[in-house]
Amino acid sequence: MASRGGLPRRKPDLEFYLHRVFRKKSFRPLQREVIAAVVEGHDVFLQASTSFGKSLCFQLPAVISHGLTIVICPLLALMTDQVNSLQAIGVPVQTINSSTPLAERRLIMDDMLSGHPRTRLLYVTPELCQTDSFRRNLSTVHRQGQLTRIAIDEAHCISEWGHDFRPAYQELSWFRKNLDDPAVPITALTATATPRVRSDIITILGLNFAKLKLFNTPSARPNIHYEVRYLQNYDEDDDISPEDLRVQDLLTWLKAIKRRQEARIGADAAQRPPISGIIYVGLRATSEDLASRLDSEEMISAVAYHAGLTSQDRTRIQAMWTSPQPPQQRSDGKPPPIFSIIVATNAFGMGIDNSQVRFVVHWTPPRSFEGFVQESGRAGRDGRAAASLVYYNTQERDRIADRLMRDADNVRNRGGSKSHVAGLLKNQMARRESYQKVVRYCETVTKCRHALIKDLFGDYELEEMGSQQPPSIFGGARSDRLSPSASPCDYACDFCKEGSSGLAKRKGKMQAADALHGFMMDQMNELHQYYV
Numbered sequence: 345m346a347s348r349g350g351l352p353r354r355k356p357d358l359e360f361y362l363h364r365v366f367r368k369k370s371f372r373p374l375q376r377e378v379i380a381a382v383v384e385g386h387d388v389f390l391q392a393s394t395s396f397g398k399s400l401c402f403q404l405p406a407v408i409s410h411g412l413t414i415v416i417c418p419l420l421a422l423m424t425d426q427v428n429s430l431q432a433i434g435v436p437v438q439t440i441n442s443s444t445p446l447a448e449r450r451l452i453m454d455d456m457l458s459g460h461p462r463t464r465l466l467y468v469t470p471e472l473c474q475t476d477s478f479r480r481n482l483s484t485v486h487r488q489g490q491l492t493r494i495a496i497d498e499a500h501c502i503s504e505w506g507h508d509f510r511p512a513y514q515e516l517s518w519f520r521k522n523l524d525d526p527a528v529p530i531t532a533l534t535a536t537a538t539p540r541v542r543s544d545i546i547t548i549l550g551l552n553f554a555k556l557k558l559f560n561t562p563s564a565r566p567n568i569h570y571e572v573r574y575l576q577n578y579d580e581d582d583d584i585s586p587e588d589l590r591v592q593d594l595l596t597w598l599k600a601i602k603r604r605q606e607a608r609i610g611a612d613a614a615q616r617p618p619i620s621g622i623i624y625v626g627l628r629a630t631s632e633d634l635a636s637r638l639d640s641e642e643m644i645s646a647v648a649y650h651a652g653l654t655s656q657d658r659t660r661i662q663a664m665w666t667s668p669q670p671p672q673q674r675s676d677g678k679p680p681p682i683f684s685i686i687v688a689t690n691a692f693g694m695g696i697d698n699s700q701v702r703f704v705v706h707w708t709p710p711r712s713f714e715g716f717v718q719e720s721g722r723a724g725r726d727g728r729a730a731a732s733l734v735y736y737n738t739q740e741r742d743r744i745a746d747r748l749m750r751d752a753d754n755v756r757n758r759g760g761s762k763s764h765v766a767g768l769l770k771n772q773m774a775r776r777e778s779y780q781k782v783v784r785y786c787e788t789v790t791k792c793r794h795a796l797i798k799d800l801f802g803d804y805e806l807e808e809m810g811s812q813q814p815p816s817i818f819g820g821a822r823s824d825r826l827s828p829s830a831s832p833c834d835y836a837c838d839f840c841k842e843g844s845s846g847l848a849k850r851k852g853k854m855q856a857a858d859a860l861h862g863f864m865m866d867q868m869n870e871l872h873q874y875y876v
C-alpha cells in the first residue's frame with residue numbers, strides 16, 4: 345500500500361476482519377497470501393478450485409479499504425447468492441442488474457457519486473460495464489479517488505478459447521485503458537483456465553506484469569482418487585446393454601464401499617448421514633431413468649436434477665442436498681439409505697454447496713476437460729478422501745466426438761459476418777481440443793492421473809510464471825516430474841495403484857480400441873489454417 349510521508353502505513357489485521365466480519369476461524373491455505381496481495385494494491389490473477397473461497401479474496405479487502413470495489417459477475421444467481429450472504433453479515437453491498445428497479449438503481453448511483461460512498465461492494469454484469477452512462481459514472485468515482493479496485497469473477501469468460509465465452513467480457517479492457525493515473529488495481533479470478541485462456545485474461549484486461557501476482561491451486565486435488573472405469577464396447581449379440589453394464593459396475597463399487605464402512609465403524613454406520621455422491625449424465629432423460637433405477641436399490645436414495653425441473657423441485661433438492669440429515673425410515677418402508685445420490689446434467693452447478701460429496705461419477709466421458717476438472721472437483725471439498733470415476737469406452741468417445749463435429753457444422757452453416765463466424769469457430773475448436781484432452785486423460789495408462797491432469801491443464805506453465813501454490817503434502821507439483829519412480833499422488837489414482845500393465849489390461853476390456861477419429865484432427869487443422 346502507498347506510504348504517507350515516507351512511513352509505511354500500518355498493515356491491516358486481516359485475521360481480525362476474518363473473525364469479526366466474516367465469522368470464519370481461519371484462512372484456507374494460500375487465501376491469506378492472495379488477500380494480502382490484493383490489499384497491497386497489486387493486480388492479482390487467481391486460478392483456484394471452487395472450494396478455495398475465491399470471493400473472500402476481494403470481499404475482505406473491500407471491507408478493509410475505503411471506497412468502492414466493483415465486482416463483475418456473469419450470472420445473476422451467483423450475484424444474488426453473494427450479495428445476500430454479504431448483506432446477512434452486515435456488509436454494505438449493492439447490485440445493479442436486469443432485475444434492479446429504476447428507483448433503487450438511482451439511489452445506488454447517488455451513493456456511488458457522493459464522494460464518500462457507503463457501499464463497499466457493487467456487483468454488476470459485464471453488459472452494464474459496456475454502457476456509456478455507467479462508464480461515465482465510474483470515471484467520476486475514480487476522479488473522486490473512491491474507486492478502490494475492480495474484481496472480475498469467472499474471468500475465463502473473456503476468452504474465445506474458453507468454454508463460457510461472453511463477448512461483453514472483452515469490453516472490460518476499457519477499465520485499464522481509461523481508469524488511469526493512478527491505475528485501478530484489478531483482481532481476476534477463475535476456476536478453470538487453460539494456458540491460452542490465461543494469456544487472454546492477462547492481455548485483454550491489460551494486467552501489469554510488473555505488479556502482477558499470480559496464485560493457483562493445483563488442478564488435480566490431492567485428496568481425490570482419480571480412476572477411469574473401462575467398459576467393453578457394445579455388440580448387438582451382447583445380452584447386457586451398456587447402461588446395465590454401468591449400473592452393475594457402479595453397484596459393485598458402492599457395495600465395496602459399504603462393506604468397508606461397516607468393517608470400520610460397525611453398527612453405527614446406520615446412524616450416520618448417508619454418503620453423498622453426484623453422477624453426471626449427458627441427457628435429462630438419462631438423469632430421470634438412472635435416478636429412479638438407483639433409487640429402487642435398498643442402499644440408495646437417488647434423485648434426478650436437471651434444467652427441466654420446476655423451481656420448487658430444485659429448491660427442495662438443493663435444501664436436501666446442502667444439509668444431509670441423519671437417516672430416517674423412508675416412506676416406502678425401506679431402511680435408511682447408505683448412499684444419497686444426485687443424478688445430474690451439468691446444469692447442476694454453481695451456487696450449490698455440499699462440501700461432503702464423497703464421489704463424483706461421469707456416466708459418459710465429459711465433453712470438456714475444464715468441465716471434468718471442475719465437476720470432479722466437487723468431490724471432497726472438506727479435504728477428506730473422495731473419488732472421481734469416469735466410465736469410458738471408445739463407442740461413447742466417438743459418439744461425443746461426432747456430436748461436437750455436428751455442433752461445429754451448425755456454426756459454420758449459420759452464417760453471419762466473417763469475424764463473427766471466425767470467433768464462433770475458434771470457440772468450437774477450443775471445445776474439441778478440450779475434448780481431446782479428456783480422451784488423452786482417459787486413454788493414457790502410463791502416467792499418474794494427478795500428474796496427467798496437471799500436465800493437461802497447464803499447471804506447470806503457471807509455476808514457471810511464478811504463480812504461488814498452497815504448500816503440497818506431496819512436496820509440490822514440480823517434484824512430480826523429478827521423481828518418476830515414487831507415486832506422485834501417494835497412490836490416489838488407478839495408475840499408481842494398479843500399475844501400467846494392470847491398467848492396460850482393464851483398458852483392453854473395451855476391445856477394438858481404435859484411435860480417435862482422424863477426421864477430428866483433420867477438421868481442426870483446417871480450422872487452424874483459415875481462422876487463426
Ligand SMILES: [Zn+2]
Nearest residue numbers: 792833837840
Ligand atoms: Zn497417481
